[in-house]
Amino acid sequence: MKPASFDFLCPETTEEALAALAEGGGEARVIAGGQSLVPMLNMRLARPALLVDIMRLEALRRIETSGDEIVVGAGVRQAELEAWPTLLRDLPLLAAAFPCLGHVQTRARGTVCGSIAHADPSAELPLSLVTLGGAVSLRNRKQKRRVKADDFFVGMMATDLAEGEMIEAVHFPKARHGSGYAFREVGRRHGDFAIVACAAVADDRGLRLGIAGVDDRPRVFPLPALDDDQFDDTINDIAWSLNARDDIHASARYRRELVRSLGRETLKEASRCRA
């Protein structure tokens, strides 16, 4: 399994990268850490004519606090965000998700934005971004735009990214005082893609449950309080609304059961953290 041929460009400025992407159209792809893209290249599921390596663009390699958001540039590796000193305080959901996210060996190279761009329906970072109500900054040669996470993921490994555009950064809302967060997943092997992953937030606006691995993209739902009579019915309705399918990893029925049980557990844990 070797990649097919492609031209390679290692630009020194973001403008140079964007010009190459504009020229390349659908045949050009950004490569950052490569932990999602290189397997696709090796299996020849992706055959771009041009790869644009953005890891030498210093402007994209920053983690910044901007108002009530943490802004993670397209060149920030997962291990760098994992080791960020205030992760536990500012992004406790991510601190809980990181141990499930691939392996030490892939987090060392893979970028945060790369995982968002890959948009695997069971991946932890897209789920976290959607559950927190984050956003993605996109840029082409002419303009910048900001898309809400929930609108960015449009289907199975499909996003709102247009030809000639690249992700410049992702925006994670900072944890608010008195909020609770929880993350859990079930997979066949530690570090594999999850069969089902759940992320929960409990704050003064109520409970929110994010679910990955069932529908073709991560989904987020508001929920009634845990002690509400309607709680079980609501979470069951959600499980049935998700277009669960049978595949070699799990049956649709098992996935729905995981949504009910993991969903309840993560919501409980998030509520406990809040208290």
Place this chain on the structure above:
Amino acid sequence: MPRMNAARKHPVDFTLNGRTVRAEAENRMLLSDLLRHEIGLTGTHVGCEHGVCGACTVQIDGRPARACLTLAQQVRGGDVRTVEALSRDPAELSPLQAAFRRHHGLQCGFCTPGILMSLDVLLRERPDAGREDIREHLSGHLCRCTGYATIVEAALAAAEEQRKEEKPNV
């Protein structure tokens, strides 16, 4: 740097096991193939070639990483360390390698170079690493011979030995 044509080989300058090297690689060449086929260091093994098995794990800029998920061009200017660098003398085993031998941490040995490169980083950065830390790092590797128990024992023994070395009077 100008656009590099797919049809040609291009130079890749990087540090390999402490020495500056220049190799030639097509854009599509993986680091694992550059090491084995162009440079001739066959200690790095290639298993699944899509990042799952961990056999090809090397150290890039001090971190354990999959050589099969890294294009050769991505390590330009970087620092790569392979299993060949673990022991200074090719006739001797490093303390970690010796612990693997003592505790039967390998049988066929195919997965071993990758596991050694991951554990080498762990033990360097976290001399107090315990069973859970070791298991966490091993989760990125597949071994079909040992059942992992002897690998964990070998790593614990190497960590213990390293701690004694650092505090000779304890």
